[in-house]
């Protein structure tokens with residue numbers, strides 16, 4: 372069997388087109404331009420490139436974006452004041468604080484300070500709580516992107532054995548939760564694995580849909596999956612440099628051995644990554660629409 376490649380970059384392109392059209396329509400109907408502020412503290416190169424990509428995508432879609440860069444030694448109080456400033460700025464509908472923050476800043480204090488109505492990353496406890504309860508809210512971007520990848524590629528989660536490797540607050544736990552919801556994009560039987568899981572392979576080999584978000588390069592091989600599995604590889608691991616001097620990235624899944632058994636698989640790069648940024652744009656649009664009840 373040779374797997375179908377689920378090209379997140381292509382699916383993301385389609386969704387971005389839809390967002391751009393809605394942005395234009397919102398401007399025409401309500402004279403509102405969705406606004407996103409990205410706040411970066413410090414100069415971590417990976418964070419800088421993520422923020423740059425988010426601002427670039429916003430610009431392409433007609434979303435107003437503002438980038439705030441603060442030095443690494445910014446006191447927590449100053450960052451909280453910056454967040455408060457954008458909570459009160461009517462031009463800004465979405466606030467994104469790029470993680471991780473420097474160690475002297477309490478991440479939870481900062482995320483909790485964002486107005487839940489502008490929490491386009493979906494990390495505020497109000498939005499996390501609503502997500503768990505199945506209420507309308509901003510969904511966290513990577514998990515939401517994974518749901519869209521599956522739905523738009525025609526893979527049903529209802530009744531499926533979904534096995535997730537990794538239980539972080541930004542990927543594993545919310546994916547598990549969304550897959551459990553009693554609605555079309557959920558209704559799965561969910562197993563959530565982590566470093567204390569006994570016999571990981573026992574679980575991964577049972578999966579109809581396997582979602583791997585562990586941050587360990589190529590940890591899942593062909594021997595760890597069953598024939599016909601659908602694999603979503605969230606991992607992004609830098610394992611060197613390309614001949615052109617760019618970061619060489621691999622996923623948490625050994626693509627070559629797994630693709631021989633899988634029905635479908637996402638590549639790294641070009642799989643989940645483009646969906647994450649796209650869902651951020653979708654949330655920013657949603658935040659702007661909510662201000663006018665559109």
Ligand code: NDP
Pocket residue numbers: 513536537538539540541542543564565566567568571584585586587590605606607608643644645647
């Ligand atoms: P974290 O480091 O926060 O969490 C990793 C999780 O994986 C933990 O729950 C950990 O278990 C589990 N884990 C690690 N090693 C193993 C193992 N050998 N066996 C079983 N479980 C294991 O990572 P994130 O969730 O933030 O990110 C995961 C990966 O996804 C990273 O490569 C990251 O770069 C990537 N990522 C990609 C995104 C994208 O848009 N493409 C977005 C976000 C993340 P325990 O809890 O027991 O420690």
